[in-house]
Amino acid sequence: MSRAAKWSLTIVILLAVVVAGIALFAHEPEIPTASIDPKQFPEEQVRRGQEVASASMCVVCHTAPGGAVNAGGFHMETPFGVIVSTNITPDTESGIGAWSFEAFERAMRRGVARDGTHLYPAFPYTSFTKMSDEDMRSLYAYMMSQPPVRNEPQATRLPFPFNQRALMAGWNLLFLDRDPVAKVASESEAWNRGQYLAVALGHCSACHTPRNALGAEKTGKDYLGGGEAEGWIAPALNGSSKAPIPWTEQALFDYLRAGYSDQHGAAGASMTPVVRVGTSQIAESDTRALATYIASQMAGAGQGKTGPTPPQREAAAQAAVATTDTLGARIYANACAACHHPGPGGPDLFGAQPPLWLATSLNLDQPDNVIRYVLNGTQHDAGNPRGGHMPGYAYALNDAQVTAVVQFMRESFTGQPAWTDVQDAVRRIRGEYPLALQGRGE
Ligand code: HEC
Ligand code: HEC
Ligand code: HEC
Structure with missing residues (x-):
């Protein structure tokens, strides 16, 4: 020890x-x-x-x-x-x-x-x-x-x-803090309703806030600062959000109501059931109130950052897929582009074409969510017609191949520095699965 x-x-x-x-x-x-x-x-x-x-x-x-x-x-x-x-x-x-x-x-x-x-x-x-x-x-x-x-x-x-x-x-x-949710007089009725729904009922912070060594949610600037759920990273929903395009109230409403936002992609992992049984089922005005409140928590994230627009990002991704000749790029073209096709004229397979060049997962500090997506795929959608399924590649790709395609996406679809130690993370995450699902490994 x-x-x-x-x-x-x-x-x-x-x-x-x-x-x-x-x-x-x-x-x-x-x-x-x-x-x-x-x-x-x-x-x-x-x-x-x-x-x-x-x-x-x-x-x-x-x-x-x-x-x-x-x-x-x-x-x-x-x-x-x-x-x-x-x-x-x-x-x-x-x-x-x-x-x-x-x-x-x-x-x-x-x-x-x-x-x-x-x-x-x-x-x-x-x-x-x-x-x-x-x-x-x-x-x-x-x-x-x-x-x-x-x-x-x-x-x-x-x-x-x-x-x-x-x-x-x-x-x-x-x-245990048993004080009721404090109303903020300077905020709108909708904001206050959203705060109550997020804090007292929807327990958004249970997954989206980091915890201390004894398992209690941290407070203050860590509130909604990004946490963990079933091994997945639940991204920050405050000013430290890594979303490449800042979230707006409307984008949050789309994501929480339909499980999909054109500007960000689909709700996956343990966010899927949150949308399916929660935020898509409550009164529409309540989903809007949640969006109002969460948008205010995210204020400041990416502000002043005059990054590329979604069409510019897509064009850059298209150029990278067409011109890069690495193992990762070739795997992407063969195994992934059928569904994640950048540029005009891409297929709308299974009703969805998730825009990876806008995905938060590729912009996080750790590659875990992207690796889990590639190994597992996703077999359930949030109940929306534009969601879809993605096959898992645990059997089709070995550790080096998963690493290569993950690195390719990080380098070509984001402006972030390359992830180090991706292969170790792939091995660790594979090892967490039940033996029958671990796939190819080496
Ligand atoms: C994030 C997961 C989660 C959610 C959401 C959740 N629960 Fe639970 N609940 C648990 C777990 C886990 C236990 C058992 C805890 C233990 O054994 O100490 C539990 C225990 C309970 C208990 C105690 C039951 C007993 O027999 O001791 C009640 C009552 C309860 N939940 C009601 C609810 C209600 C009502 C809701 C929705 C408003 C809800 N829970 C939402 C995870 C959850
Ligand atoms: C059980 C854990 C859990 C709970 C509870 C939860 N989330 Fe999430 N949430 C996640 C995970 C995991 C992701 C990442 C999903 C992915 O990568 O596809 C996520 C993603 C999101 C995103 C997208 C962030 C981004 O930048 O891509 C938003 C917005 C969000 N959640 C809002 C909420 C709100 C609002 C609530 C409360 C009503 C909530 N979540 C409750 C686990 C949770
Ligand atoms: C059959 C169509 C299909 C194929 C093939 C496919 N995907 Fe996906 N992918 C999807 C769908 C649909 C989603 C969104 C699913 C969800 O979250 O509910 C998705 C989501 C993702 C995400 C998460 C994006 C986010 O919002 O965080 C990543 C990363 C990803 N795919 C990478 C890949 C890679 C790498 C390959 C090839 C090795 C691949 N996909 C092949 C359909 C596909």
């Missing part, structure tokens, strides 16, 4: 001991089971609750691949181990069917389950704690009115010390 690793382990253990002390004094009582009649909730309240659930994207985390909606069993990779989501259908045995509103609200606002055990903040109660009382009651009415599904997902087992759930009482003392 390196010195640095020993130090961080010592610090984590010390912190754990301190926090355990605090936790001993922070015992949470069990809340008795209740019998809930879903017919008690007015239809209008249930309908509003459905909108809150969409904006908060509960189904994304609480539905296992191929499993019943909200019946749990989705595996979340975190730096502390795999955390399995629970069944939040109103089944009385395996779900939350016997939870009173009081128990539900405590879980949502303070991260404590009905039986008094602490929940991990992989469940974004850190955002939901800021939900308005009215939205919380509507959400409860909606959840309790859904069909109950009997399903007992596998239990979460993190390694010591993280398996000591009581430690989360200390974590909450340190990091």
Whole structure:
């Protein structure tokens, strides 16, 4: 073990001991089971609750691949181990069917389950704690009115010390900010609505903000400064955005509503379900409000940068593809240009022709997202007719070939310095896949 690793382990253990002390004094009582009649909730309240659930994207985390909606069993990779989501259908045995509103609200606002055990903040109660009382009651009415599904997902087992759930009482003392979202009087109604949707419901910062060593979101200038989700980089949505063309309110609206912006490309990876079940399903005025708020956070990014326009970028890409004669350029021409064809007259295959010369992923400091796109492809779109599918190249291309095509795109489609150590990153990312999907490697 390196010195640095020993130090961080010592610090984590010390912190754990301190926090355990605090936790001993922070015992949470069990809340008795209740019998809930879903017919008690007015239809209008249930309908509003459905909108809150969409904006908060509960189904994304609480539905296992191929499993019943909200019946749990989705595996979340975190730096502390795999955390399995629970069944939040109103089944009385395996779900939350016997939870009173009081128990539900405590879980949502303070991260404590009905039986008094602490929940991990992989469940974004850190955002939901800021939900308005009215939205919380509507959400409860909606959840309790859904069909109950009997399903007992596998239990979460993190390694010591993280398996000591009581430690989360200390974590909450340190990091849980329960203040409601503060209205900003100088901003418009739409901006304030967008702020509330982004912070309290949509938990955009859960993925788009970097976290500290104990897994809490950083604040201040790091807010929306770029984070991580399932191994993918969730790009910065603040002034440090690397998007080659600055995002506008309209472009954000297109991307969040339809999963695609002409100026930026498609929503991929874990942003796809955010659009599919969240931002495309809420009221259109709410998607606009989100766009207004996020655009204001991004103000300043790329400003004063009089970079090439989208047509100029496309023309440069076209020239590079036509004239470069490297391994990477040849792979691009043969394997990729059919869909990513720069210049006029390119095919509109499968309804999409994603403009890589406008993609943020190629402009980030690390090549991870681009490598993941090339190895995995994308098999799902955000539900929009212009989205499309991309085959994965894990089998067709070996590490050196993936490296070559990634370097070619970086050099030819962006004004950014070349990435170093791409081949190491390709090897590392391939190694993370299950054996059957690792492909060719060397
Ligand atoms: C980012 C992923 C994520 C989202 C989004 C999410 N949850 Fe969860 N939720 C989890 C995980 C993971 C757990 C289990 C945490 C644990 O075991 O400590 C959980 C636990 C819960 C629990 C505690 C259940 C129990 O049996 O202990 C409730 C209640 C809950 N979520 C409700 C919701 C609702 C309602 C929404 C939408 C408004 C929602 N969650 C959105 C990940 C998520
Ligand atoms: C579960 C994690 C997750 C959540 C939650 C999430 N995002 Fe994302 N987001 C991502 C990832 C990963 C990408 C990169 C996608 C890609 O490369 O195709 C992304 C990309 C984006 C982009 C494109 C940025 C660029 O420069 O290309 C925008 C805009 C965006 N998200 C907005 C939002 C908003 C607004 C919310 C909240 C409503 C949100 N995201 C919630 C993971 C997330
Ligand atoms: C069959 C058509 C097709 C082929 C062939 C194809 N792609 Fe794609 N590619 C797509 C589509 C569609 C998307 C957008 C998908 C999404 O994000 O939902 C995409 C997205 C991407 C992205 C992400 C862009 C962004 O917005 O961040 C990269 C990088 C990429 N492709 C590179 C390649 C490379 C390199 C090759 C060749 C080795 C290739 N593609 C071959 C269809 C294709």
